[in-house]
Amino acid sequence: MIVQASPQYRALPDDILKLYVKNDRDEMVPFSDFMKMEKVYGLSEITRHNMYNASEISGAAAPGYSSGEAIKVINEVAQKSLPRGFGIDWAGISKDEVAQGNQAIYIFLICLGFVYLILAAQYESFILPLAVILSLPPGIFGAFFLLKCLGLENNIYAQVAMVMLIGLLGKNAVLIVEFAVQKHRAGETVLKAAMEGSKVRFRPILMTSFAFIAGLIPLVLASGPGRVGNRTIGTAAAGGMLFGTVFGVLIIPGLYYIFGRLAEGHALVKDEEENPLTEEIDNNV
Template sequence: LFNTLFELVTGVYMWLLNRIVTQKIMCLAVILLFTVGIVYMSQKVSSGFVPNEDQGTIYAIVQTPPGSSLEYTNKVMGELQKMTKKVEGVHSVTSMAGYEIMTEGRGSNAGTCLINLKNWEERKQNVHEIIEELEHITDGLGGRVEFFEPPAIPGFGTSGGFSLRLLDKTGDLRYQELQVATQHFMENLTKRKEISGLFTFYNASYPQYEIKIDNQMAMQKGVSIRTAMDNLDVINSGSYEQGFIKFGRFFKVFTKAAPEYRRNLEDLKTLFVKNDDGDMVPYTSFMTLEKTKGANEITRYNMYNSASIRGFPAKGYTTGDAIKAIREVAKDTLSREFDIAWEDLSFDEAKRGNEFLIISLIVVLFVYLVLAAQYENFVLPLAVLFSLPVGIFGSFSMLKLMGLANDVYAQIAVITLLGLLGKNAVLIVEFAVQRRNDGLSLLNAALEGARMRFRPILMTSFAFVAGLIPLVLSEGAGAVGNNTLGSSAMGGMITGTLIGVLVIPGLYFVFATMVDGKNLLKDEVHTSITESIVGTKKHRSKLHRRLTGQFKLLIRKLKLTGSIDTKPSVVADTKAPVAAEAEPPVAAEAKPPVATEAKPPVATEAEPKTDDKPED
């Protein structure tokens, strides 16, 4: 039944080929149409780099209001821990107050939670759905809470999505101005549909005290400003002095005031510093304290004060879409005093260029050179290369249909398709070239090559497509990468096979017509050994008859001279003298009828026939 159905399909296929294989303009127009389709679909498919996967882990960062105590932050962290444990799909929660994992900063109002999810088989929700539920239940907790995934590649930052820095390029300590610019920039970013989950932890509203020094008064008191500031630094922050070894261990020595002497502002009024004369001078005589607001941490990027901004692409968009939107907003809203810079994985994604196009062209060039050497022709390989756009168009179409991005996984699939689809085209073109060398016309050679290779191409291609089904339907760890790789390869293989088998014979007919009967070089003589072996049937038969006659003549001469014995065992041995020594009795035995018998007919047959005209 299968063979009957396949013969029916083959008959329909050949019926179509007989009507379209000679339509040169239509064939080239189809290839041009698919090429234009590739350009169009590549712009419609979202671009990406490395997709975020469900790694079974969620990070949560908590920031209580500026100036909050560590006890209050720890209380908020405990409430967050209780809430997250009630969410379906959460396995365990670990919290820590006083540390923020995003910038690795420390503060009394910062905290971090590590949320471990259950195995993928034990939960129905993915990581994005769980994050949405956590954001809903933690609203109004008493502090700002941000949830995010780990980075797609460990070591490239601390979170997934995109990350950038807003730079203050003036070089001044304008923390308040940087905060205003950051908030204004983020307000414009939130209006873009490609961006979601935008947040920053830069805040210049922390309550602080600014120390102001009266330089003239300090000089009158004989106090060195540098000495006074160094003493304050040692008393409040501490200073490493030296170390010593005892009991086989190394101990470090730090100098720092006891906690009871640096607990509040009143303690600063009791501090003294030694002047140049060795007298003790109170700090209050030349120093005053003023309330102010500033940043808890000062971070610089490329020597500029900066504010870190992070976020995620909205549903249905990729990081490439988000990066493009951020660039547009920055160009329209930021003044000349500010600029943006990318960091973590976004840095590599933003700076990448046309590497994929360059790699694809190198692959195509390599394939072309190999085929040109095989066919000994620079035109016939174009029949193979011109068939590739059909499959590439199918790859982009499948990505758009599945809602996936043109990322690293999709590009790997396209490079793979260049080889697989090229192999299908080579099967048809190679067989057609052989049939043309056997004397068939170009049309019949193209049809015969397509008919003979139709079944092998379908079998191998659809076996490959069947193997991609688990990748397309995969879930759990690495599902996004598997879906992208499988979908891109499947779409390209299906389109390249079903439409390619109709286009490839026509392409062969187009390019073979251009070079049929023409030599690559002027006055070229085809005398290479490869051309002699794969020549026409007539030349091969002449060569076979000539070699056979010469071989028979050599055997008969050896028999007449007695150099070899007529026994098959001895004749089969190519070293006759050695065989004669190995069997002395046999060599000594006289056989007059065989050794002395004259055979004139044989002698006359030994002369090669001269009926055939000698070859040029």
């Protein structure tokens, strides 16, 4: 039932006491006979979540800490401090992040798996691609190191930069390993092939890598709206390329020598004919 009165009869809260209601003897009784009004202070609105009374709390991670670390700490504190019958849930971007879990790790593993399989087919060996894969950790360390030095967190922008580093640093390693493999197949020893590969590819690697790092400087020093995202992805990529390039040109030849010696004499394809089919047709004609 909805009761409605003219404006002059509902101007004040006390006007409710002047309303009448019929009792069980069909008598009109004013509200003031069986109720009273008391002014109290409370919430202007009641928040509910999944039909339960809830309190909404907004916050952000401290500088230098990621949102994932903040979520982990809040879960630990809630398990220890909340009384029985109370629980927590997430909303907005945090809810999506909790639902996604550790998918970033799986993405990195899938990327590394694709790189490994492609290189295994290219080199016709399951061992030589490890020289490329194991050259990536210095670059990943450099990305985290520079993020930590500048007080930035490991968020989605940094993770995108690290996926990109797999291709960029892998390209540097492929330049050296590919040339060394060709030299070794031409009759050079594994040691000499590694030295020749590092010597010939040294200048192109430095030129392309430092040109890329120079292009990232505006992102590292970004300001204005969106500066945190720009600085994060630029810093992670620049730090990874710097460390990966400086240390990569030193360790990649050594890695090739180690795995080249292990792969020597264990070719997947034996007695392969290297001549193109068109040349064979021309010679036969």
